[in-house]
Amino acid sequence: MATQTKTFLTPEQYLEIERQAEFRSEYYDGEMFAMGGARRFHNLINSNLSGQLHQQLRKRPCEFYSNDMRVRVSATGLYAYPDTVIVCGEPQFLDATQDTLLNPNVIVEVLSPSTEAYDRGRKFELYRTIPSLTHYLLVSSERMSAESFTRQEEGGWLLTGATLPEDAIDLPAVGVRFTLADLYEKVEFVAKAAGIRPLQL
Numbered sequence: 001m002a003t004q005t006k007t008f009l010t011p012e013q014y015l016e017i018e019r020q021a022e023f024r025s026e027y028y029d030g031e032m033f034a035m036g037g038a039r040r041f042h043n044l045i046n047s048n049l050s051g052q053l054h055q056q057l058r059k060r061p062c063e064f065y066s067n068d069m070r071v072r073v074s075a076t077g078l079y080a081y082p083d084t085v086i087v088c089g090e091p092q093f094l095d096a097t098q099d100t101l102l103n104p105n106v107i108v109e110v111l112s113p114s115t116e117a118y119d120r121g122r123k124f125e126l127y128r129t130i131p132s133l134t135h136y137l138l139v140s141s142e143r144m145s146a147e148s149f150t151r152q153e154e155g156g157w158l159l160t161g162a163t164l165p166e167d168a169i170d171l172p173a174v175g176v177r178f179t180l181a182d183l184y185e186k187v188e189f190v191a192k193a194a195g196i197r198p199l200q201l
Contacts, residue, residue: 008030008031009027009030009031009032010030011027011077011079014027014032014079015079015100017032018032018070018079019097019099023035024068024081026078026079026080026081027077027078027079028076028077028078028079028080028126029077035081036114038110038112039112039141041141041142041187042083042110042112042141044185044186044187045110045139045141045183045184045187046066046067046083046084046110048182048183048184048185048186048187049066049084049108049139049178049183050064050066050084052176052178052182052183053084053086053176056175056176056177056178057086057174057175057176060088060174060175061088061089062086062087062088062089062174062175063086063087063088063091064084064085064086064087065084065085065101066083066084067081067083067084068081069081069082069085069099069101070099070100070101071085071100071101071102071104071107071130072094072100072101072102073126073127073129073130074102074129074130075129075130076126076129078123078126078127079100080123080127082104082107082108082109083108083109083110084106084107084108085101085104085106085107085108086104086105086106086108086171086174086176087101087103087104087105087132088105088173088174091103103130103131103132104130104132104133105132105133105134105135105173105174106133106134106135106136106137106171106173106174106176107127107133107135107136107137108136108137108138108139109123109136109137109138109139110139110140110141111138111139111140111141111142112141113142119138120138124136124149128157133151134150134151134173134174135148135149135150135151135171135173135174136148136149136157137149137169137171139183142189143189144163144164144165144180144184144189145161145162145163146161146162146167146169146180146183147159147160147161147162148160148161148162148169148170148171150172150173162180163180164180165179165180165181165184166179166180166181167179167180168180169183
């Protein structure tokens with residue numbers, strides 16, 4: 001039986017294809033991985049986060065990008081599209097096209113069932129090699145829950161979890177703070193157990 005040979009791409013080949021493509025793909029270790037569309041709650045959470053960031057960063061020397069800013073992890077060769085990226089100070093890009101950021105300070109991933117294991121595991125392992133990264137925020141789209149990983153001076157990462165509407169997410173490196181109630185505004189999780197009413201914010 002004949003085996004199908006994989007075609008491996010260089011980063012330059014990936015970028016050439018990606019910049020002309022109608023849909024987004026991430027890249028790692030010579031392969032491209034197509035990204036699926038996001039569901040309703042995923043989009044609502046990302047929109048709520050964008051509203052908070054616009055309000056809190058508008059007068060500071062920071063920029064944030066939602067969904068479409070590609071990030072290159074230089075040490076590992078990963079090219080990824082985080083749900084939200086924040087950079088304070090001068091953003092550094094791969095080239096004059098300015099569509100591939102090199103120095104994010106904060107990366108946010110809104111978790112979905114198909115990507116949660118990857119975002120928590122291998123992807124975070126790769127992201128951690130970015131010298132400028134100080135916060136990695138994981139936000140669930142299935143329940144009210146957020147986990148913030150903050151880089152420590154000795155090189156480790158401190159985990160802070162939040163599960164209640166009044167719980168706050170602090171990103172001190174970029175001067176941002178918001179509650180889960182802010183993040184999950186208009187998101188209604190329908191309880192699976194009989195007799196339990198949906199959570200409304």
